Amino acid sequence: MLNKRTKELEFSSGLRWTHWIRVFAITALTVTGFYIAYVFVAPAPSGTPTVFLNAKFRMWHEVAGFILIAVTLYKSYLFIFGKLSGKERISLYDAFNPKVWVAQIKYYLFMSKKHPKLKGVYNPLQFVSYVFLYFLIFIISLTGLVLYARCYGEGLGGFLLPYMEPIEALMGGLAMVREIHHIAMWGILIFIPVHIYMAVFNSIMSTEGSIDSIISGYRFTKTEE
Numbered sequence: 001m002l003n004k005r006t007k008e009l010e011f012s013s014g015l016r017w018t019h020w021i022r023v024f025a026i027t028a029l030t031v032t033g034f035y036i037a038y039v040f041v042a043p044a045p046s047g048t049p050t051v052f053l054n055a056k057f058r059m060w061h062e063v064a065g066f067i068l069i070a071v072t073l074y075k076s077y078l079f080i081f082g083k084l085s086g087k088e089r090i091s092l093y094d095a096f097n098p099k100v101w102v103a104q105i106k107y108y109l110f111m112s113k114k115h116p117k118l119k120g121v122y123n124p125l126q127f128v129s130y131v132f133l134y135f136l137i138f139i140i141s142l143t144g145l146v147l148y149a150r151c152y153g154e155g156l157g158g159f160l161l162p163y164m165e166p167i168e169a170l171m172g173g174l175a176m177v178r179e180i181h182h183i184a185m186w187g188i189l190i191f192i193p194v195h196i197y198m199a200v201f202n203s204i205m206s207t208e209g210s211i212d213s214i215i216s217g218y219r220f221t222k223t224e225e
């Protein structure tokens, strides 16, 4: 019996680009965000206050923040309407199938060697972790926009301010908005190792090139002859 593999396009270029741009944006946001929260480098004291290091960190934070918002909106559009995202949408069937849940948990706990047959590209645990990630990105973007509108009263900030003020009040004031923004960051930082663990686990166990597929786009499924 021969073990042949067939090459299947799993992730379109749009899905791969949006994944990696978000990796870079979230990394930049975490570094600059930590700086805003706990200033870890300070310029040498100078008589003329022209260094503005804090403002520069905040500016790059906001640039990366708007990139994250734009890419997330585009990725959400692709999820709903993208032709090649059909396999992502079909994962919803697996997420609502208790049999697949049980089989997947057994597989992760090494209680079964057989990976459950999935209709889509994500197993239920991956799918739920992505829903959780999108929820966190929504919260961090919304609170980020409130903070942005408060930093810049003119231009886009001025335009956004009347829409952001009720959200700020609902959250209990600007200090609470910062707190929620900060806590959402920790939520994302917890998601990342779990996400990488699941991706590496699946890649090692299935030998179908699951991790490579987020770079190359292709998965290599076994077909026995």
Ligand code: HEM
Residues within 6 Å of the ligand: 025, 026, 029, 030, 032, 033, 034, 036, 037, 058, 061, 062, 064, 065, 066, 068, 069, 140, 141, 143, 144, 145, 147, 148, 151, 178, 179, 181, 182, 185, 188
């Ligand atoms: C993964 C995404 C993000 C992370 C990890 C992150 C992290 C942080 C952290 C830790 C802080 C400091 C909060 C504190 O004082 O404790 C902060 C502040 C801030 N963030 Fe974000 N953030 C993210 C996304 C965004 C987005 C999408 C925007 C909107 C453009 C944004 C705009 C801001 C602004 C304006 C501040 C306040 C700056 C200040 O107080 O001077 N952030 N962020």
